[in-house]
Structures are given as structure tokens and as C-alpha cells.
Amino acid sequence: MRRLIPTGEAARPVAFAELPQPVPEPGEALVKVEAFSPNRGETFLLEHPRPGLLPGKDVAGLVVQEAADGTGPAIGTRVVGHPAHGGWAEYAAVPTHSLAVLPDGLGSVRAAALPLAGITALRLLRTAGSPAGLRVLLTGASGGVGHYVTELAVGAGAEVTAVTATPARGERLAELGARVVHDVAAAQGPFDIVLESTGGPDLPVALSKVRPGGTLVWFGQASRTPVTLDFFRLLGGPERVTIRHFHYAGAPYASDLAALVGLVERGRLHPEIGRIADWTETAKTLVDLRERRIRGKAVLLTGETR
Ligand SMILES: NC(=O)c1ccc[n+]([C@@H]2O[C@H](COP(=O)([O-])OP(=O)(O)OC[C@H]3O[C@@H](n4cnc5c(N)ncnc54)[C@H](OP(=O)(O)O)[C@@H]3O)[C@@H](O)[C@H]2O)c1
Numbered sequence: 319m320r321r322l323i324p325t326g327e328a329a330r331p332v333a334f335a336e337l338p339q340p341v342p343e344p345g346e347a348l349v350k351v352e353a354f355s356p357n358r359g360e361t362f363l364l365e366h367p368r369p370g371l372l373p374g375k376d377v378a379g380l381v382v383q384e385a386a387d388g389t390g391p392a393i394g395t396r397v398v399g400h401p402a403h404g405g406w407a408e409y410a411a412v413p414t415h416s417l418a419v420l421p422d423g424l425g426s427v428r429a430a431a432l433p434l435a436g437i438t439a440l441r442l443l444r445t446a447g448s449p450a451g452l453r454v455l456l457t458g459a460s461g462g463v464g465h466y467v468t469e470l471a472v473g474a475g476a477e478v479t480a481v482t483a484t485p486a487r488g489e490r491l492a493e494l495g496a497r498v499v500h501d502v503a504a505a506q507g508p509f510d511i512v513l514e515s516t517g518g519p520d521l522p523v524a525l526s527k528v529r530p531g532g533t534l535v536w537f538g539q540a541s542r543t544p545v546t547l548d549f550f551r552l553l554g555g556p557e558r559v560t561i562r563h564f565h566y567a568g569a570p571y572a573s574d575l576a577a578l579v580g581l582v583e584r585g586r587l588h589p590e591i592g593r594i595a596d597w598t599e600t601a602k603t604l605v606d607l608r609e610r611r612i613r614g615k616a617v618l619l620t621g622e623t624r
Contacts, residue, residue, distance in 0.1 A: 321407030374405025390414025435462030518543030590614030
């Protein structure tokens with residue numbers, strides 16, 4: 319079968335290889351992948367890929383072999399999955415604890431856009447606490463995670479200010495109910511909660527806008543630039559702020575995947591998909607994602623897709 323493997327080249331980070339179909343472990347189902355979606359974090363891993371890396375964490379498709387231990391969906395069930403690796407392929411072995419069943423109305427394209435970014439948004443908001451009635455600042459808002467966080471936080475009653483580079487990248491965020499600014503310095507604080515994912519010079523500016531006693535949750539460094547904080551400048555700013563580190567990972571993912579599917583089904587969550595392309599265009603799509611040319615998620619199709 320065909321799968322995409324890393325090349326280590328910046329201009330063409332993956333290429334096709336003909337490799338054997340994966341042999342599922344007892345707790346894994348074999349899924350015929352119809353669509354998959356890359357994430358910014360995966361583009362980072364592809365810069366210096368470890369030997370044997372098989373990329374791909376977000377897939378949607380059809381179960382063609384049930385898990386041997388009897389857990390999980392039956393053959394012929396349409397699913398969304400979040401394997402640890404190996405999803406950018408015709409077939410993927412996916413642990414049943416990281417699969418959710420898809421209803422008829424939810425196709426593989428929208429489903430594939432859900433896993434990593436959607437689970438991150440759910441878990442990030444749980445970490446931050448209920449945002450109802452609170453003022454929330456979100457940096458790096460125009461990507462996959464940002465659109466989900468914005469829709470869920472606004473839906474939960476938060477007043478969201480979203481930071482993104484351009485009006486075009488902020489258009490959908492504004493439709494979702496966010497106040498959109500194009501520089502973190504322009505955000506009108508103070509904020510109860512700051513969700514920060516760009517790092518570099520943005521984090522100290524965002525931190526200065528937290529209300530006394532408020533919280534900044536740091537969950538990414540899209541700029542690739544480390545953060546420098548000056549204790550004495552903080553003394554002149556808000557007092558008693560909490561800075562929390564956040565990482566989404568930790569299986570099982572099935573219940574969060576099912577929650578995301580339910581939110582989409584009920585019209586409470588709308589995946590923002592800025593690019594849908596055949597998987598022969600994966601390398602170009604990864605470069606465009608890295609270079610901030612895609613709004614929301616990108617979804618790649620392996621062939622016939624329902
Ligand atoms: N901690 C975790 O568990 C976890 C999980 C998932 C993702 N993340 C992180 O969360 C962030 C968003 O992830 P994603 O998958 O949504 O990524 P994405 O779709 O690629 O979006 C990245 C966002 O970062 C902004 N950005 C990119 N380069 C930037 C730069 N040089 N300076 C400032 N802003 C920049 C982009 O905004 P504009 O270009 O519109 O300004 C865009 O909104 C990433 O940093 C990612 O690594 C963390």
C-alpha cells in the first residue's frame with residue numbers, strides 16, 4: 319500500500335513509499351483512510367524526522383478489520399481516529415481507545431479535521447476553567463485550534479479577543495463572535511484568561527494584559543522564538559498572575575472524539591477547513607501550513623471520500 323514518509327527536505331517534507339499494510343495489535347482496528355489532516359506540530363517533527371517516523375495523527379475512514387480483542391467498532395463502520403502515528407497512508411492501525419463512530423451526516427472531510435486540534439481545544443478550555451462571562455484573549459487564533467477554541471468559548475459565554483495576522487485570516491473568527499485584532503498589543507485588556515500559542519515577543523505582551531489574579535495558559539510557540547520574561551517588568555504589571563503550561567496529549571481520546579462529533583452533529587462546532595486537496599498535494603500543503611497560508615485546517619483525500 320502507499321504511505322507518505324518523511325524526506326527531511328524543507329521544500330518537500332514527505333514523499334510516497336510503497337510499504338506493507340500495517341498489522342494491527344489486538345486493541346487496534348484497521349482503518350481504510352479516506353481523509354487525513356496535518357497539524358503544525360507535525361510539520362515541526364518533519365524538519366528533523368527521527369528514523370522510522372511514520373507521520374499522521376488525524377484520520378477518518380472505514381473500519382476494514384475489527385480489533386482482535388473485541389473492543390471498538392465493527393467492520394464497515396465509518397470512524398474518526400487519532401493514532402499516535404502512521405495516519406498518512408491508505409490504511410492505518412488505530413487503537414480503539416482513540417476512535418469514535420461517525421453519524422451518517424458527518425463526512426470524512428469534516429471528521430478528519432477534528433482530532434488533534436479539536437481535542438486540544440476541549441482540553442485547553444477545561445484546563446482554563448469555565449469561561450462563561452469571562453474575557454478571553456487568544457493568540458495564534460486563525461489556525462485549526464484557534465477556530466475551535468473561539469467557537470467553543472463564545473458558545474460557552476466568553477467574550478473572546480482573537481489575534482491573527484490579517485483581516486482575511488480573522489474573517490471567520492469574527493463571524494464566530496470574536497473581536498479580532500492583528501497585533502497582541504492592540505488587544506484591549508484586562509483579560510481573565512489568556513490562551514497563548516505564539517511565544518517570542520507576544521507572550522510577555524499578552525501576559526501584561528492579564529487581570530490581577532488571572533491566568534495565562536501557554537500551549538505553543540508558533541513563532542519558533544523562545545520567550546524572555548523580565549521579573550521586574552512583571553512587578554509593574556498585573557499581580558498574582560498564574561502561568562500554566564498545557565499539553566493536550568494523553569490517551570484515551572475516544573470520549574473527546576465522540577464529544578467533538580456530537581458538537582458538530584448538533585451544530586455547535588463548525589470545522590473551518592481552508593484547504594481540501596488530493597493527498598498527492600500533501601508536501602505542498604505542509605509547506606503552506608508552515609508558512610501561514612492556510613486558514614483553519616487542511617484536509618487531504620486519499621481517494622473516494624464519503
Ligand atoms: N500544547 C499542545 O498540546 C498543543 C496542541 C496543538 C497545537 N499546539 C500549538 O498551538 C498552536 C496552534 O496550533 P494549530 O494546529 O492550530 O496551528 P496552525 O493551524 O498552523 O495555526 C497556527 C497559528 O499560529 C499563528 N502563527 C504562525 N506562525 C506565527 C508566527 N511566526 N508568529 C505569530 N503567530 C504565528 C498563525 O496565525 P496568523 O498567521 O494568522 O497570525 C495561526 O493562527 C501551534 O503553536 C501549535 O504548535 C499545542
